[in-house]
Amino acid sequence: MRTTWTFSSAGQIIFGSGAVRQLGDVVKRLGLKRVLIVTDAKLIEAGICDEVQSSIAAIATLDVFAGGEPEPSLRVADECIAHARAFAPDGLIGLGGGSNMDLAKMTAAVLANGGTPRDYIGEDKIPGPTLPLICIPTTSGTGSEVSASGVFTDQDNHIKVGAMSNYIRPSFAIVDPRLTLSCPRKVTADSGIDAMTHAIEAFTAVDNADFPLPPGQTSLYQGRHPLGDCLAEKAIQIIGANLVRAVESPSDLAAREAMALGATLAGLAFSNVGVALVHALEYPIGGATHCSHGAGNGMLLPYVMRYNLPARKREFAKIAGLLGEDVSKLSEAEAAGQAIVAIEKLNRAIGIPATLSQLGAKREQIPDFASKALGIARLIRVNPRVPTVPDMIELLTEAF
Numbered sequence: 038m039r040t041t042w043t044f045s046s047a048g049q050i051i052f053g054s055g056a057v058r059q060l061g062d063v064v065k066r067l068g069l070k071r072v073l074i075v076t077d078a079k080l081i082e083a084g085i086c087d088e089v090q091s092s093i094a095a096i097a098t099l100d101v102f103a104g105g106e107p108e109p110s111l112r113v114a115d116e117c118i119a120h121a122r123a124f125a126p127d128g129l130i131g132l133g134g135g136s137n138m139d140l141a142k143m144t145a146a147v148l149a150n151g152g153t154p155r156d157y158i159g160e161d162k163i164p165g166p167t168l169p170l171i172c173i174p175t176t177s178g179t180g181s182e183v184s185a186s187g188v189f190t191d192q193d194n195h196i197k198v199g200a201m202s203n204y205i206r207p208s209f210a211i212v213d214p215r216l217t218l219s220c221p222r223k224v225t226a227d228s229g230i231d232a233m234t235h236a237i238e239a240f241t242a243v244d245n246a247d248f249p250l251p252p253g254q255t256s257l258y259q260g261r262h263p264l265g266d267c268l269a270e271k272a273i274q275i276i277g278a279n280l281v282r283a284v285e286s287p288s289d290l291a292a293r294e295a296m297a298l299g300a301t302l303a304g305l306a307f308s309n310v311g312v313a314l315v316h317a318l319e320y321p322i323g324g325a326t327h328c329s330h331g332a333g334n335g336m337l338l339p340y341v342m343r344y345n346l347p348a349r350k351r352e353f354a355k356i357a358g359l360l361g362e363d364v365s366k367l368s369e370a371e372a373a374g375q376a377i378v379a380i381e382k383l384n385r386a387i388g389i390p391a392t393l394s395q396l397g398a399k400r401e402q403i404p405d406f407a408s409k410a411l412g413i414a415r416l417i418r419v420n421p422r423v424p425t426v427p428d429m430i431e432l433l434t435e436a437f
């Protein structure tokens with residue numbers, strides 16, 4: 038039984054519209070002279086990379102790796118590392134959604150410690166601190182700017198894989214909601230429902246006191262604890278109230294600011310408490326169908342909630358209220374069910390697919406998805422119910 042819990046984050050969070058103007062001060066405080074910006078063509082096209090470059094061009098020598106891609110492959114990580122080695126930076130900036138931030142995290146780890154990205158997949162495999170790393174999110178979703186994870190697509194094995202280590206929590210997270218104004222509708226929707234999934238999985242995780250950690254093992258994820266609850270609860274409420282608005286009115290800065298806050302709070306919660314069965318299932322499903330991480334999670338979320346409901350009635354009833362459902366006249370069990378209805382409604386409103394087949398999966402892939410998901414122990418043990426292969430086949434058949 039665990040009796041203590043901890044909380045970790047990025048070294049510092051600088052939050053607010055215009056926050057990116059403080060990048061120059063941050064680079065000076067870190068004493069950086071050669072900075073590699075890890076980004077992609079879309080962020081260059083949107084003018085965001087230019088804004089970042091011009092704010093520090095007088096302070097440091099800059100280079101840009103623009104080869105980032107959505108759901109980055111381990112191969113792109115190798116390319117980014119080769120590019121970085123040739124430039125020899127003393128610090129990195131991850132600029133973009135979770136994909137580019139994760140690429141920057143892995144590159145900063147390999148440059149400082151040697152080895153290859155494959156050596157660092159799994160938990161606590163990174164041997165020491167990374168190069169100084171600043172993450173600047175341009176989506177409101179992953180929470181990677183504060184988290185201890187970097188997620189990649191292993192194309193050889195058709196699965197998403199993750200490196201988890203407190204060493205890859207960025208030194209600075211600069212969260213400037215203005216940078217999300219140019220997010221296309223689908224990116225806003227998919228990354229937003231990913232953030233909601235982080236918050237719900239953290240809020241309904243196994244309790245810290247019951248965290249099923251085998252003797253001798255350590256885990257960055259610790260199960261539910263009071264600080265995680267505060268953050269997750271607030272994140273559910275804020276994202277629930279603002280995601281449709283951000284999708285429908287992309288230039289609504291207030292909605293973008295709320296979503297940026299909600300996603301960061303959710304990142305702080307899940308990166309300490311954990312994410313669970315939704316994410317475990319999304320890893321093989323995303324690896325096979327190439328759906329976005331958010332679309333996969335959003336599609337799975339109501340099905341996994343229904344599966345977890347018996348173990349977390351009180352929390353689901355609370356979530357229904359946080360999502361704006363009128364539960365005043367309902368029993369706890371009825372209110373809990375309304376949380377699932379509210380998520381299904383939200384998914385429909387923002388265009389998240391409702392079934393596995395809509396994501397492009399094939400029925401015969403279900404057993405493989407089930408066994409691969411259950412193999413991801415670090416996520417499965419966070420789930421409030423212990424899933425079995427038959428449970429998962431039933432859940433995925435229902436979701437098909």
Ligand SMILES: NC(=O)c1ccc[n+]([C@@H]2O[C@H](COP(=O)([O-])OP(=O)(O)OC[C@H]3O[C@@H](n4cnc5c(N)ncnc54)[C@H](O)[C@@H]3O)[C@@H](O)[C@H]2O)c1
Nearest residue numbers: 079107108134135136175176179181184186188219220330
């Ligand atoms: N490290 C973590 O803790 C963590 C957590 C959850 C998910 N992830 C990973 O993050 C990735 C998903 O990240 P994401 O949802 O942020 O999307 P993304 O980074 O994959 O970006 C999706 C697309 O949107 C574009 N884009 C991003 N911001 C934009 C903007 N402001 N304007 C115009 N275009 C923009 C990108 O160029 C890209 O083409 C997945 O690989 C997922 O597994 C990581």
Ligand SMILES: [Fe+2]
Nearest residue numbers: 179231235330
């Ligand atoms: Fe996620």
